[in-house]
Every structure is written in structure tokens, then in C-alpha cells.
Amino acid sequence: MSQESILVVDDEEVMRDVLGSLLTQAGYEVSLAPNGAEGLELARKGMYAAALVDMMLPEMDGMTVLEELKKTDPDLVVLMITAHASVETAIAAMRRGAFDYVAKPFKHEELLHALDNGLNQRRLTDENRQLRAALRDQGRFMEIVGKSPRMLQIFQLIAQAAPSRSTILVAGESGTGKELVAKAIHANSPRKDKPFVVVNSGSLPHDLLESNLFGHVKGAFTGAVYAKKGLFELADKGTLFFDEIGNIPLETQAKLLRVMQEREFMRLGGVETIKVDVRVVAATNIDLRRAVDEGRFREDLYYRLNVIAIPLPPLRQRKEDIPALVQHFVDEYAAENSKQVEGVTPEVMQTLMDYDWPGNVRELENVIERGVVLTTGPLIGKDLVPEHVRSRPSFHIPQVAVPPEGINLREVIAHFERRLIESTLESTGGVQKDAARLLGLKPTTLNEMIKRHSILLPRDRDRRGTTRDEGSAVKTTSA
Ligand SMILES: Nc1ncnc2c1ncn2[C@@H]1O[C@H](COP(=O)(O)OP(=O)(O)OP(=O)(O)O)[C@@H](O)[C@H]1O
Ligand SMILES: [Mg+2]
The missing domain is CATH 3.40.50.2300 (Response regulator)
Structure with a gap:
């Protein structure tokens, strides 16, 4: 010392x-x-x-x-x-x-x-x-916030894979942070001071996409008044990020494969080969393997891209990341809007934890941005959470684990269904119309289910042992 x-x-x-x-x-x-x-x-x-x-x-x-x-x-x-x-x-x-x-x-x-x-x-x-x-630092990797075991694994994968030249395929639903991961890979690679170029492979017809990627010489096609460098050339010594690679037309896929293998190409209409040193990171929100099976994506290109796979889990599978993400976005948007916003109320946090986030982190970010902009106090309250997020069934299914001896899923679900219907009928005093509404079912569907499960309605139970209403739709059982 x-x-x-x-x-x-x-x-x-x-x-x-x-x-x-x-x-x-x-x-x-x-x-x-x-x-x-x-x-x-x-x-x-x-x-x-x-x-x-x-x-x-x-x-x-x-x-x-x-x-x-x-x-x-x-x-x-x-x-x-x-x-x-x-x-x-x-x-x-x-x-x-x-x-x-x-x-x-x-x-x-x-x-x-x-x-x-x-x-x-x-x-x-x-x-x-x-x-x-x-410990605080562990909860994030560059700009990527996350402390769930799966995100910590992703951080490690990025740290290991980034320094190499290997192609990386980042897969995940929309809004899970694929572009953020691609940027983190670039920023942690020796190429970090060179360009990070994004290719939006999505919607372009193949000839336009190809002239974007490879450039063209003057007069290569009508309207090619000037020669133009392609994105491959612009990304030389840096990283080329192919967003939504699954959308690339088959014709272009073949050309892409060739460039990746040979590290050289020609501009459209050109005769000169151009050598480039580009690291490719691709992102997809569709299952590329399936696209291969269905003949929409070249298998050889798939293997070229998928040298290192980074599968980003959807937010609903790592809900323990939500509080840290909420804080991150609150801080970010409070600073951006010069507002003194500190967080969300505990009730809102519970709502955010209960919601399924089909739009993943981007959707959460939007909800928090809106809350920060609209709130008048230091905490974002429930009234500022969009209706569709709030009105999710606040019904909380506890964490359950299957015992080592196993279960019969269908039986368990049937049992659960029966219990839910019974307790709902209990709460409506046996009024099926109200129970159906609470359960989001048509009254006729609920009635069928009541019969199928041989559920005893409260009024039937009261009458049990006395007079049995012959017209009752519900069968009484001794259970
Ligand atoms: N783990 C995270 N920590 C902090 N911000 C995140 C995280 N994941 C995503 N974001 C933010 O969420 C937004 C969406 O992320 P990004 O654009 O990387 O997602 P994506 O997977 O590329 O989505 P898409 O498939 O729709 O293009 C961005 O503003 C990004 O900064
Ligand atoms: Mg993206």
C-alpha cells in the first residue's frame, strides 16, 4: 500500500x-x-x-x-x-x-x-x-442496461466477440436492442474509430439496394449521372450493420455472400475490383433458420452470417431488467427535457412489471418518455401510463415451477380454469352475465364451461338438498 x-x-x-x-x-x-x-x-x-x-x-x-x-x-x-x-x-x-x-x-x-x-x-x-x-457498472454495458442473468450473458458475449473480425448475427424481436448491441460491438472492436454504417435492407427493391451497397459508375443506369460510392466502400475498415437482413431479396443475397467471402466487389457497371475490409454485423427479427427452410433465405449466407449468434431475449422474459430500464429512461428524458423527474410511483412500477411489452424496450422507452414530458410532479403517476398498458389484466399469475415428478399440463390448466370460474361466479353472486364479462368470455361460452366443469352455482348450492330446479342448466355434483 x-x-x-x-x-x-x-x-x-x-x-x-x-x-x-x-x-x-x-x-x-x-x-x-x-x-x-x-x-x-x-x-x-x-x-x-x-x-x-x-x-x-x-x-x-x-x-x-x-x-x-x-x-x-x-x-x-x-x-x-x-x-x-x-x-x-x-x-x-x-x-x-x-x-x-x-x-x-x-x-x-x-x-x-x-x-x-x-x-x-x-x-x-x-x-x-x-x-x-x-456492482452498478455490472448493470450495464456501454449504453445497454440490464442485470438479468440473460443480459449479463449477452454482455459477456459482446465483450468476447467484439475484438474479432467474425460476422455476428443479432436476433431478437422488434425493440429488443439489436442496433444498440451492434453499436456496442463496433465500439468495443479495434474498428471503433472507423465508420459504423447502417444498411436498412428492409424495403428497397434489389437494384436500388445493390447500387446502395456496391455503388455505381457514371452512366451505369438511367439517372446514374455521377459515380457513387457504395456503403461497403464507406464502411471500409469499419463495421457494416445490416438491419433486417431477412428482408434482402434472394438475388442480392448471392452478391452479398460473394463480397463477404472474397472481400472485394465491383461497382454496378464497373470493371474495376474494389477491395474492402469490412466487418459485418446483421440483425433479424424473423427466424432466419425458418426462412432458410422455407427457401426465402440462402443457407450458405445464413451460415456465413451466423458465425457468432447473439439472441436477444424479449423484455417479458427478463422482467427483472424493467426497474433499471425505467430509471435509465427517466434520467435520460428528465435531462433532455430539463425536468426534475425522479421516477415512477410504486403502483406504476407494478403495472409496468405486469405488462407483457410486445414492443419490448422501445415500447417501454416511449411510455417513460411520455410520462416524463407530461408529469407535473417528481414521480410519474398511473394517469400518465397509456390505457392499453394499464388495462392489461392486472391479474397476477405467481411464479410457478413444475415439481420434479412432473405434472399433467392439461389437467392443471383445467383445474385452474375451473377455480377461476368458480371464484368469479362467487363474486358476482352467481350472475353469469357479469362473470362472463369479467372473464372476457361470451355468456354462452361461459355457460358451456360451467357445464363442462360441472360447476355448482351459488344459488344451486343454496338449494342443494332442498328442491332441485329441474330446468337448471347446471348439473349438481357431490364434489
Ligand atoms: N438494454 C437496453 N438498455 C437501454 N436502452 C435500450 C436497451 N434495449 C433497447 N434500448 C433502446 O430501445 C430502443 C430500441 O432499441 P433498438 O433500436 O436497438 O432495437 P431493435 O432491436 O433494433 O429494434 P427493431 O427491430 O425495431 O429495429 C432504442 O432507443 C434503444 O436505445
Ligand atoms: Mg433496429
């Missing part, structure tokens, strides 16, 4: 000498100040682990020096030295942040011991702070 520095503030020269040599011998680096003003000056310039401050100082007294020192560094360990070992002054000093005090005359060991205690405590505080920072 490097030598720790101690600041001594004492007006008595003898005392400064004694403390100076004592601490130096004990292995500390020491600075001496004869009064508070000089002590503070030193503290503002240097990095001290601890300060020994005499209580009785001319002009600025020890208590004031203590307070000022704590302002320069709240973690500074301050020991007060007092000739008047009155308990009151000692307690007052400690209340204002002194770690301890020693009363003159003191034994050397006594002082060193008190100092050692203080420094140990400080080290613990430092370690805790570092630990907290490290």
Missing part, C-alpha cells in the same frame, strides 16, 4: 515536531500546519487520509477547522487533540464528524492506535464505495 498522508494542525511548535517525527517513524507521510488557514490550504491541495487537529488554535478554532476539512473531503479521518479533555467538547467534535479525540498529554501508542482505527474505517468505506460502483 502506498504511504498514507497525515495532516497535522497545531499552533505549538514543540507539538508539531513531536507529532511529525512520531508519524514519520510510524511510516506515514506528514504535513505540518501552524494554524487552521494553512491547514485548510494544504488540505485543498493534497490528498490526506487523516488529520490531527488541535482543539485550541488561535483565530480559527479546532471545531471550525474540523468542519472546513470535512467540506473538502467528507471521508477524511479527523482526530481532535485537546488539552481540556472535557467530554462535552469531544462529543461535540464527534457529532460534527471527528472520528475520535485524544487528550493531552497522550501516550504515543494511544494516538497511533486511534489513528489506525480511523484509517481502517476509511479503507472499509472506500472498499464499499468501489464495490457499489462495480
